[in-house]
Every structure is written in C-alpha cells, then in structure tokens.
Amino acid sequence: MKAIDSSVILSTYNAEEWLEKTLWSYTVQSYRNFEIVIADDGSREETRQLIQDFKSKTEIPVKHVWHPDRGFQKSEILNKAIVATQTDYIIMSDGDCIVRNDFIEKHVEYRSYGYFLSGGYHKLPMDLSHKIQKEDILTGRCFNLRWLKENGLKPSFKNNKIDASGFKSFLLNKLTPTSATWNGHNSSGWKEDILKVNGFDERMQYGGQDRELGERLVNLGIKPKQIRYSAICLHLDHARGYKNQESIDKNLAIRKTTRDEKRTTTAYGIKKA
Numbered sequence: 001m002k003a004i005d006s007s008v009i010l011s012t013y014n015a016e017e018w019l020e021k022t023l024w025s026y027t028v029q030s031y032r033n034f035e036i037v038i039a040d041d042g043s044r045e046e047t048r049q050l051i052q053d054f055k056s057k058t059e060i061p062v063k064h065v066w067h068p069d070r071g072f073q074k075s076e077i078l079n080k081a082i083v084a085t086q087t088d089y090i091i092m093s094d095g096d097c098i099v100r101n102d103f104i105e106k107h108v109e110y111r112s113y114g115y116f117l118s119g120g121y122h123k124l125p126m127d128l129s130h131k132i133q134k135e136d137i138l139t140g141r142c143f144n145l146r147w148l149k150e151n152g153l154k155p156s157f158k159n160n161k162i163d164a165s166g167f168k169s170f171l172l173n174k175l176t177p178t179s180a181t182w183n184g185h186n187s188s189g190w191k192e193d194i195l196k197v198n199g200f201d202e203r204m205q206y207g208g209q210d211r212e213l214g215e216r217l218v219n220l221g222i223k224p225k226q227i228r229y230s231a232i233c234l235h236l237d238h239a240r241g242y243k244n245q246e247s248i249d250k251n252l253a254i255r256k257t258t259r260d261e262k263r264t265t266t267a268y269g270i271k272k273a
Helices: 016-025 046-059 073-082 103-108 126-131 135-139 146-150 157-163 166-175 192-195 209-220 247-260
Strands: 005-010 033-038 062-066 089-094 097-099 114-116 187-190 221-227 233-236
Touching: 005 073, 005 103, 016 033, 016 046, 016 097, 016 135, 033 073, 033 166, 046 062, 073 192, 089 103, 089 114, 089 166, 089 192, 114 209, 187 192, 187 209, 192 209, 209 221, 209 233, 209 247
Parallel strands: 005 033, 005 089, 033 062, 114 221
Antiparallel strands: 089 187, 097 233, 114 187
16 A cells, blocks of 8 residues: 555444445545544444454554544544544545545545535435445445435436536536535545634534534635535435534524634634633
8 A cells, every 4th residue: 555645534423334334435445545534422332343343354544533422522523533634635524424436536636725625425215225235335336326226216316426427527516506515424625724724613513513614714715626426425324313403503603603704713623722
C-alpha cells in the first residue's frame, strides 16, 4: 500500500450489522490510499469486537475513537475523530452507508483547494437493507439496479444515483435542484479548512449539525461542489429513537445565528473558548 493521503471518518452507535456491511464496502475500493477512523458515540462491547476483528483481516489502517455513552453526542465524537486523522483530506460518511467501489476515487478525483464536496445517498427500505449480504457487497451486485429491483427496490428517479457514471453523472450533478451542502453521510473537505471553522458545534444534537458545519465553511469562503451523482452510497434503514423536536428547534436556532452573523467558527467545537 502506498502512503495514505485521505481519511474516512465513519460514525456509528450500536449498529454492528450495518457497520460490518459498511466496512466490507471499503475493502473493495478502487482507490486504496486511505485510512478509516471510526467515530463511535459510546457503542457496546460488540462493536469494539467487530472492529478488532475487521482490523485483523484488512490492510486498511483503522482507528477506533470511542467515548462513553452519554446520549446523542455525535458532534463531540466526530470532533475527536477529526483530531485523530493523520492526513490532509477528510471524507465523512456513516457506519450505515455501503459505498460503491469508486466512492473514495471520486472524492479524491474532485477534491480541490477552496472547495468542499457534497455527496448524497440512496435510502434503502428496511427489508432490502437486511437482504444485502457480504457477497452482494464484495461483488458490487448491490449496486446493480436489476438485482435491487428483483429484491424489492421500487422504481424512482432517485435510482439514477445508484448506477450513474461518466457523462450521466456530470450532467445530473449540474442539473440537480438539490443544494450542495455538507452532508454527514457523504461529504469531504480539507482538514485545514475543517480545523479553521473549529469542527462541529458540540451544542448540537440530532438535526442539521453537519449542515451548520458546511455553512461556516461557506462563510469562510470555501465553496461547495456537487457530486451527489458521482460518489455513490446506499443508506441502510434504521430507527431514529434519538430524533426529537426540541433538539431540531435548538439546532435550527444555532444555524440561523451562523447564517445571519456569517460566523466562520464556533466556541463549542474542537477547541473550547
């Protein structure tokens, strides 16, 4: 393996089946010069054992960054994972997102100083999320539209995100009405820029903490670049027991202040005021 030049941060919490499937997808990446840093928001022992087993079976450098379970503290553990990375470029996704075999290649291909990259996902139904097995991931079969439809995927324009490539990807990236934002499941940027805005605001719980980071990057002068039809991942379905209106409202208020005051940093990030 060549010297690594990219770091993949994957967030997880007590979701071993989904994390294992996600990790398998990184073993078949066309671009190999990367490390994985797992941002673990207080998972149980089973997650630690899964990660240890994976580390013993792969040449990919893997770090497990963990803190005790104190409820939904994803922003805090992501900041710890950012500090733990050892490269200049950070790709962020989640431990419930199976990535296509050119996922890292596309992030590396499109990265550019002065920009961050905004990718998307295709959300699978729960039954199909369970049906996908190791061999389906290693062979890339789970990104075959015919196979997915045979196993329950419904027709949708969104299905273009699964098999788009080449000129089709380029065109759809240009035409999509979806704004290019920092999306925690599929975005990337230079570590230097992320540190300048002081990482994630740790006051924020579920609901838009990733978008707020991107808004501070934009205020800093970093431009977003749309790659939602180039860097492809499948989002495995799950319950969201941590979702509540109180945290969403709180986060919306923080985001409004960030936009209105054009803030480029937070006093509640990696470095505390």
